[in-house]
Amino acid sequence: MSVGLSAKDWRSSSPVEFVCEKRPAMAAGGMVVTNHPLASAAGAEILLAGGNAVDASVAAMFVLSVVEPMMVGIVGGGVAHLRLAEGSHHIVDALSTAPLAATPDSFTPLADHGPDYMQVEGQRNSLGAASVATPGNLKGWCEMAARYGTLPLADLVDPAIRVARRGFRISPYLAGAIREAARELALDPAIAALLLPGGKPLSAGDRLVMGDLGESLKLIASMGPGALHGGPLGDALVEAIQAKGGLLRRQDLLTYRTVARQPITGSYRGFKIIGPPPPASSGVHIVQMLNVLEQFDVAAMGFGTPAGLELLIQVMQLAFADRRTFSGDPDFVDVPVERLTGKTYARECAQKLRNLPASAPSLKESRDTTHLTIADKDGNVVAATHTINSLFGARFVVPGTGIIPNNYMSNFDPHPGKALSIAPGKRVPTSMAPMMVLKDDRLHLALGLPGGTRIFTSALQAILNILDHGMTPQDAVEAPRVWTEGSEVEIERGFECSAGPLRAVGHDVRVMPHVGGGMNLVSLAADGMMTGAACWRADGTAIGIGGGQARPGVRFWPDRAPAEADDGE
Numbered sequence: 001m002s003v004g005l006s007a008k009d010w011r012s013s014s015p016v017e018f019v020c021e022k023r024p025a026m027a028a029g030g031m032v033v034t035n036h037p038l039a040s041a042a043g044a045e046i047l048l049a050g051g052n053a054v055d056a057s058v059a060a061m062f063v064l065s066v067v068e069p070m071m072v073g074i075v076g077g078g079v080a081h082l083r084l085a086e087g088s089h090h091i092v093d094a095l096s097t098a099p100l101a102a103t104p105d106s107f108t109p110l111a112d113h114g115p116d117y118m119q120v121e122g123q124r125n126s127l128g129a130a131s132v133a134t135p136g137n138l139k140g141w142c143e144m145a146a147r148y149g150t151l152p153l154a155d156l157v158d159p160a161i162r163v164a165r166r167g168f169r170i171s172p173y174l175a176g177a178i179r180e181a182a183r184e185l186a187l188d189p190a191i192a193a194l195l196l197p198g199g200k201p202l203s204a205g206d207r208l209v210m211g212d213l214g215e216s217l218k219l220i221a222s223m224g225p226g227a228l229h230g231g232p233l234g235d236a237l238v239e240a241i242q243a244k245g246g247l248l249r250r251q252d253l254l255t256y257r258t259v260a261r262q263p264i265t266g267s268y269r270g271f272k273i274i275g276p277p278p279p280a281s282s283g284v285h286i287v288q289m290l291n292v293l294e295q296f297d298v299a300a301m302g303f304g305t306p307a308g309l310e311l312l313i314q315v316m317q318l319a320f321a322d323r324r325t326f327s328g329d330p331d332f333v334d335v336p337v338e339r340l341t342g343k344t345y346a347r348e349c350a351q352k353l354r355n356l357p358a359s360a361p362s363l364k365e366s367r368d369t370t371h372l373t374i375a376d377k378d379g380n381v382v383a384a385t386h387t388i389n390s391l392f393g394a395r396f397v398v399p400g401t402g403i404i405p406n407n408y409m410s411n412f413d414p415h416p417g418k419a420l421s422i423a424p425g426k427r428v429p430t431s432m433a434p435m436m437v438l439k440d441d442r443l444h445l446a447l448g449l450p451g452g453t454r455i456f457t458s459a460l461q462a463i464l465n466i467l468d469h470g471m472t473p474q475d476a477v478e479a480p481r482v483w484t485e486g487s488e489v490e491i492e493r494g495f496e497c498s499a500g501p502l503r504a505v506g507h508d509v510r511v512m513p514h515v516g517g518g519m520n521l522v523s524l525a526a527d528g529m530m531t532g533a534a535c536w537r538a539d540g541t542a543i544g545i546g547g548g549q550a551r552p553g554v555r556f557w558p559d560r561a562p563a564e565a566d567d568g569e
Helices: 037-048 053-067 137-148 153-166 172-185 189-195 211-227 232-243 250-255 282-293 306-326 343-351 452-467 473-478 496-504 562-568
Strands: 025-027 030-034 077-083 089-093 259-261 264-268 271-275 370-376 381-387 435-439 442-448 482-484 488-492 508-512 520-524 530-534 541-544
Touching: 025 030, 030 037, 030 053, 030 520, 030 530, 037 053, 037 153, 037 370, 037 541, 053 137, 053 153, 053 211, 053 370, 053 381, 077 137, 077 435, 077 442, 089 137, 137 153, 137 211, 153 211, 172 189, 211 232, 232 250, 264 282, 271 282, 282 306, 282 343, 282 435, 282 452, 306 452, 306 482, 306 496, 370 442, 370 520, 381 435, 381 442, 435 452, 442 452, 452 473, 452 482, 473 520, 473 530, 488 496, 496 508, 530 541
Parallel strands: 025 541, 488 508
Antiparallel strands: 025 530, 030 370, 030 541, 077 089, 077 381, 089 259, 264 271, 271 435, 370 381, 435 442, 442 520, 482 488, 520 530
């Protein structure tokens, strides 16, 4: 397909040099890309067992809850974007909500402005029982499987049970997360016993066995979401939280509901862009930014050039300014979706790019999340982003269950009277961006990543990398990234060549080890071939499925005529 530059030409127009650290997978029988090899193996196992992409996604997410305990778990929240084989798109909103006992003044803020704006007395909104919001992950996964899957839930949970009970080798990625959070993990005896045995953080190569979590997963396999929402796991969670002065109650678990939402759609240079709607801000603002960028010759500017990066920076600043004004739960905040995603508004925005007023940083949003993208041979595709918010969530384990709860209350504005202030039942804001791109009604790309407020700008750049710069999927996910929401600009190594010119026009440029997290992308060609790509920023692994069942009519041992048998003797 001829779009922008060819895959080999973008480097000749760019000052940027980088080498991909991973290799893509290619197959026609299915593609699984997750942020851990064991989760990718589980997804592939389910596809090979006859399940579809939804089944595989649920199984992989359960395994991620074991092997990425710092990122995701059943007491968390997230957003899944499903495209079914017949072409319909479905958004499953399983985001966490503020408990019914939560109020706008549940926490005491330390400051009314500045870097401590989101901080509260005792870190109660980010650490411990009071930080736990009503979870949605388990209910979302089970409902996806029941409505769109083909296999029994027990089959989908089984790979995670096996990994939890047998244990797995810790990767340097997980070991680094344990070291980073060690001081606060040590405050809870149960999680310290698991991750800091003898007071020492587990190291890469050590084996982690999560027997209690394995037993909890067995309960889920037999009871479904009721194990948490009204059952013994929920009772244990509420008991632990009440004992420590938290807000979550049994009624929260009983009344929680996922929300089926209609996706945001837009267009860019003949492609259709589809993403999640509010309270996820990604669909709105990726479409908004693409509408503005469509008025410029992005390909001619070249990848990573000072002019190209300056344009991206201005467009990001514009999107974040609108996000601060309009982001939130649509049940509580009026989000003018049609205006923000309209071409008319984009033309207005393009006229004021260089005259944007200085703006305050966005509210805090954790960068610690996981993502998977899975496609099956029949045309079902899932891009799903889920989390327990910060590294290891609330940083304690519910005794006897192995469950690490979320700390999603830290995403709300602790000040009363604000658009993102706490309210009972209110969904947390998020930048999660499980995005899909279509060409002529055929799915072309599905992608997503973790990374907090850096998620949707990174997803935007991957889309541009392919549609404008003609990169391969692997180049697109591993290429250097830029991010800004105001005056400070973050760039990854590889973009240093443009740092000087950007500083010369007034940007506070900082070179960062990475911007956003591990992206997982599946590209689908017209002939049915799929390419899966994962990047160096996480343990992402792509597994493609080739081969398949025997040709119809073939028997295990065909009969032979007697004469043929005699000749053989």
